[in-house]
Amino acid sequence: xxxxxxxxYYGHAHFTARIVAADGVVWDYDGMRDESPVVWEADATTxxxxxxxxxxxxxxxxxx
Numbered sequence: 718x719x720x721x722x723x724x725x726y727y728g729h730a731h732f733t734a735r736i737v738a739a740d741g742v743v744w745d746y747d748g749m750r751d752e753s754p755v756v757w758e759a760d761a762t763t764x765x766x767x768x769x770x771x772x773x774x775x776x777x778x779x780x781x
Contacts, residue, residue, distance in 0.1 A: 725779075726776065745757075
């Protein structure tokens with residue numbers, strides 16, 4: 718079976734992503750972030766909305 722592994726977001730001429738690890742941890746990726754571009758965000762079971770990330774909207778989902 719397939720599981721959600723990532724979501725690409727777009728808004729304000731900028732792409733970001735959420736990466737969902739096999740253990741359910743969700744990481745937020747933003748290449749324009751000054752500090753680490755990848756930061757821990759939450760456990761996948763606690764995220765209520767994967768369609769939006771801040772002001773950005775999901776444009777692509779990745780399943781594996």
